[in-house]
Amino acid sequence: MTAATINYQELTQKIKLWGKELGFSQVGFSDIDLSSHEKALTTWLAKNYHGDMDYMAKHGLMRARADELVPNTIRVVSARMDYLPSDAKFAQILKNKNKAYISRYALGRDYHKLMRKRLKQLGEKIEQYCQQFNFRPFVDSAPILERPLAEKAGLGWVGKHSLLINEQAGSWFFLGELLVDIPLPVTTKSENQCGSCVSCIKICPTQAIVEPYVVDARKCISYLTIELRESIPEQYRKAIGNRVYGCDDCQLICPWNKFAQLTTQDDFQPRQNLDNTDLLALFSWDEETFLAKTQGSAIRRIGFECWQRNIAVGLGNADFHPEIIRTLEAKLASATVMVAEHINWALRQQKHKQQAQQKNLPFVTENERLSGRLIRSIEKGLPRDA
Template sequence: MKARLQDYAREAGFAAMGICRPDSVPQIAGRLQDFVDKGRHGQMGWMAERMHWRGNPSALWPEARSVIMLAEPYTPDHDPLEILDRPDRAAISVYAQNRDYHDIVKKRLKRVGRWLLEQAPGHEIKVFVDTAPVMEKPLAEAAGLGWQGKHTNLVSRDLGSWFFLGAIFTTLEIEPDAPERDHCGSCTACLDICPTRAFPAPRQIDARRCISYLTIEHHGPVAEELRPLMGNRIYGCDDCLAICPWNKFAAAASEMRYAGREDLLEPKLAELAALDDAGFREKFSGSPMKRIGRNRFVRNVLYAIGNSGDPALSETVFPLLSDTDATVVDAAEWALARLSDLQD
């Protein structure tokens, strides 16, 4: 049964599968509590509010007996770090350069889940893709898919760092796999490359300093001391993923909808800053970037313009000084002042 499930999961588009018990990660409750107690979750209040479920997968659905963890690669065919040397262009996290992975992965999970129910009538399933209080990475480690590296992301000997995770909780008893052990060794590449020093220690992250958090989850102005460190990253940050040596074993992405759209691989900052709400919604329809809204997006673009060192981009900034959003105005004022300082 398990072997046939794995074969079907691969047929559905997943590159790897592992099984664990819902109670196989007892350590995460304490880690999560410490993370929240130190305020490292920033404005992500839902982490504290739903901690009981997030810290205990068994509490999320007490009837579940097995958790099927599945991995789907989105490995880029280019070096995501190269765009950082083009300050007039925007750096967008690889996962967000095309269609929203939530929709694609969830459809595949449901397909695998339906097959499982056909094989085991009378049982139930629930599928999760980053949309419920589920700690996917510790569960995936317990299921043998990889290990949480020093950057807290999952790393696999077979898939590298570039893969999405999905979970199927089921009332069916399935033999669990052995957990994966850590293979980071003495390497600290992911910690060393972080521009904002968001890792207080190996396997610990302070979201309040993480560029992915700052550009996606953080509302309002970003702390001024962090803005210059963001460079031209306007949505997410791939530095710690891209530098990982295990990526030499990364599996190629088979889903073409993960391949970067031509207009999002190296978009011009000037064009992005000019987007109004309607233009933003049209450009990012079906993209995960749509969720942050035009104002937060333009805020990020203005920080990147301020870091560009290109005085010609000032012309793009001037109209935004009278924007209706106060955070955009603040970012525009900062960008102009920064460009002026860099010229001096």
């Protein structure tokens, strides 16, 4: 069809249908005007809240200007895809300090490739309908403010933890977008429904949500265990607990996640038993095993050294056991300087717990009290089968 004969309102309905067929939970449409977000972005960068994520600052305000990223862009097609597995074992793993907790988005196949492939297929379907049409798909792969765009597209609202919340599906979903050059009618923007709730701010183990809608990444456990390539600052290590890759606490406490939808994608179900594995078992992996076990997983991107660093911290926070001390000491000889630093910290923690046990003294940290509150909340309000 030519541009003059296209019924764009009808086309949006077709795109929504095609999106459903491709496995997307929802599709919406927005213009590209994010000028109202530029001041907040500039302030966030000026305060260095992005930490070592240099790519966040590299492109400056281009993140709020999609037409600078892809010239001639006038609309964004935003899509979301649910990822919550059918048996997430949230409370079961978080309250067992000797197990490894991995953020639930990373238990299955790396979503970047899957989502981008589906978005490309969606773009190709639109291309077949329009004679003149250009598009580019993105999934965490471009300097673009995807959450504000998804909010404008009606997929949800940006919560106080900075993640997108949908009133019918909570927040356990991935986002992706197509930047397009056709004048699709825009969707009504979602209304923010956080109200006076500050549960996510209060529950954050490291107090990384420094004010509503603002996260200091340098304190965030997801940043510390995934993005940071150096030593984890010691003041945050106890708060990390057994979280060896990412953190879901701010989502777990969110009351809107009682409406969370389970994923329909087999690729997002847990692989390699990573949803229920002992820290000691993961620490026994050599690099070859790590690469084999994380093939096709988002976890691989952090590399073996950071993986060992994170697990060493987890072992320091685990319940005392002589086997943990023996294993940590055995790893010291072959560990890198950075990993050895975290092993030595973990050994000190284990020995403190050993002494407390010998004296029959309680060893409960403030973070463990906070985690207890979270676990009780999870057990009261989990989505079905989760």
